[in-house]
Amino acid sequence: MAFINSLSSLSSYHQILFAALALVIPSLLFFLTRNRKHGKPNLPPGPPGWPIVGNLFQVACSGMPFFMYMRDVLIPKYGPIFTVQMGTRTTIIISGSDLAHEALIEKGQIFASRPKENPTRIVFSCNKFTVNASLYGPVWRSLRRNMVQNMLSPTRLKGFRDVRDNAMDKLIDRLKSEADANNGTVRVLKSARYAFFCVLLTMCLGLELDEEMIEKVDDMMKTVLLTVDPRIDDFLPLLSPFFYKQRKRALQVRNQQLELLIPLIKRRKMALQNPGLDKNATSFSYLDTLFDLEVEGQKTAPSYAQIVTLCSEFLNGGTDTTGTAIEWAIAEIIDNPRIQSKLYEEIKSVAGDRKIDETDLPNMPYLNAFSKELLRRHPPTYYTLTHAVVEPTTLGGYDIPLNSSVEFFVAGITNDPKLWSDPEKFDPDRFLSGNDDADITGVKNVKLVPFGLGRRICPGLGMASVHVSLMIARMVQEFEWLAYPENSKVDFTETLEFTVVMKNTLVAKIKPRV
Template sequence: MDFFYTIFILTTITFTFTIIFTLTRPTRRFNLPPGPPGWPIVGNLLQVAGSGKPFFQYVRELFPKYGPIITLKMGTRTMIIISQADMVHEALIEKGQVFATRPAENPTRAVFSCNKFTVNAALYGPVWRSLRRNMVQNALSATKLRMFSEVRATAMDKLVDRLKTEAEANGGAVWVLKTARFAVFCILLSMCFGLEMDEKTIEQIDDMMKMVLLTLDPRLDDYLPLLRPLCSKKRKRAMEVREQQIAMLVPFIERRRVAISRPGSDPRAAEFSYLDTLFDLTVDGRSDPPSYPEIVTLCSEFLNGGTDTTATAVEWAVARFIESPTIQSRVYEEIKSVVGERKIDEKDIENMPYLNAVVKELLRKHPPTYFSLTHSVREPAKLAGYDIPKGVNVEIYIPGIGEDPKLWTNPDRFDPDRFLTGGESADITGVTGLKMIPFGVGRRICPGLGMATLHVSLMIGRMVQEFEWRSWPENSKVDFSEKSEFTVVMKNTLRAMITPRV
């Protein structure tokens, strides 16, 4: 739908219903946090849409004026956005059980999530507990992660080979995000399905996953349901994408079912996969195991949850290495001192304090997303003295904590030494203190935290061990501007020059 036509429709609707709204609005008044005044019906929707800014930037500019907790009315949705550590601690730690659920989904997302049958989207309750327990214990535990060490080693070799091939064909220049994304997707695909696939098949599944994410991007009718009759083509397209997603993944699900029911029938099949745990999964409150569409949804969640977040972190890491050759050199020298001439292995990472400090600083300064997954309250609650009604979206603005000068010394500076000689510390799980929360915090903290940090550490370690990274074009400065694209990525995707280490 043309943007300006949409704005015209919204404006017409707004003025048409203003008098009706004024006469029929409820008398109940909540003491909501402050925020910019909006229009009847649409609230702040037109202001956000018309600002021309990414949503995270629009919100960032509101905090100095309205304070660390604000309210935005986005059509039929009310968003309460928090950007201060003590308020996040109050909500997600002190009152964690109350703030642990999710708000209602729009119809499109409900189709792809099988009505919230995922770890991330499920309402707080028995279904969520069953799905999360299964994912953590049977796919993401330290024991299970170790089972896929060879898969990661193979993916790292492919990553290096791809970078070399691309550099040889382009005068030493490579696209960082694309290559990193493919490598981590290979790892997750193998962990999920336990099947060997050729690169063409992997790329086809990856393209499908990206298409699903694009389809799930918010639309105006998500905020104003009365516009849905005007968006029937987009809803139809979403259903087509869902059908394509199921049609593409079900054959691999069936192939894996055969492989585990007849051991040896597929000699290339892995001993274990996340998918194996889903066929007969017992979900509290249900008598039947997951259906194939539900299994497709859970597998897609596993793949999408760890791909772009990891690849984005790798791109930002390389940008920081180019900006600061000293940091890059120190990582390389630490790797040499620990592993010598052999390839860095994931078991080596725990013996590399500087690499670990780099990763922690990377997650502080460049969290993969600027908003944690949306929370909602199970019952009316109070937060920082304000009312939090049922049904509102509670959003956590992550950079507000990781860049808070009250919590950090020189927070705008990228400085891994703050965690070593600088004497600063931060527990990214939030258990011993809340200073940075790249994976969320509390009951709904990302279950893939351990896997993500392992993948980021291993990938950037191997990339620095194999290559020296420089700016492209030569002597140009890195542009650290941001944009939102599933995750918060570099506005101008990073191309770099690489030179193999001697």
């Protein structure tokens, strides 16, 4: 999740007012003197801010979530590239397709790094020892190469087909049980998210865990995500002494994470060393690739703490994003009965009365068009993961300095009327017209960016596409999805949690297909 995505969690005007009063008086003279001595870069334009605190006041006092303030206030005024100063963080927002292509494709190597993280995130990322967080360089290359080649290749993904089938069967049974107990109604996100987590947990650890342990690990992953949410001292580091308790709590959570996951890691290692000892262990897992992984610039294999970090990244990276996508998918299916009918008709024509299988997915053009439109209309996050440049450069005629945070506003591209006709309409048919030139990798053009672009594009793109399409197909094949209460309209109001979710969790009514 992009760091910028969580800015709306800054709790109150009073926090920032306190920060300003604590800093502005002793620091103002230093700030003004420094800027007289050093020439300013030609940054993209942006709203004027106060010394030291920058634009934190505008964000906190707007009464709007950060993404909404950018979309509704700043983009209409400043255009597709502008600067906001969030305390000590210089943040450059990009919402234009051409600029995104220039940065992430044409100048991909220059824009391929990450900005420095707050101290709490450093604790959980083992000093940026992850695919997503690592700086552009040898560590990143080693970790990404291992994940893509040894875990997320098409061949490896096919090896976990039975795991996905089993999880989909359990999902259907779970939905049926929930509906039986609640007058035919179900909460979509909770069940979908749990199913994805079970798949990823098996792929990651290679162990069959009971439901109690699965929930313990899931709860721990959620706690970690909450713990690394930004605080005011992330933007104004001089305030860090006031947040001692929060840092202490973060270390406690990290220790709890290690205490929970390291025994499972050791259990898998024992199973590899003693085949047959753990009868329910899978033949391969992501964890297996980490024990003796050679990382450029590191003389030893990853430590247990580093392995915990890499496993946590694998689990968190594909759970909430895909679970959220399914909730939006079912909402659109309920809101558009014609679309639901077309999906079901295609499933019947391809699979008949047998259970739909992931090998059927390439032969389902309408389902694939639906999945593309889902990612266009409801991308999992408002922003890609934060980028940084490896050297000072320019973009759109403006300077992009080192240590600035470069944010790509996804919705500014996927809802651009210059790129899409009637962009507010959910219409899978736009991808069946024969004029579909949207390249999800961004090499040809930048119109769809749910997985990022360029060198830092999400390595789990292929896995996520299979997971989302397969679950949609199974859920539509098994059930007719209806609004609840009957004849009500779906509320598409969105909000930010770990991903972009429905503000009011979707409760739907299901009827088993005859």
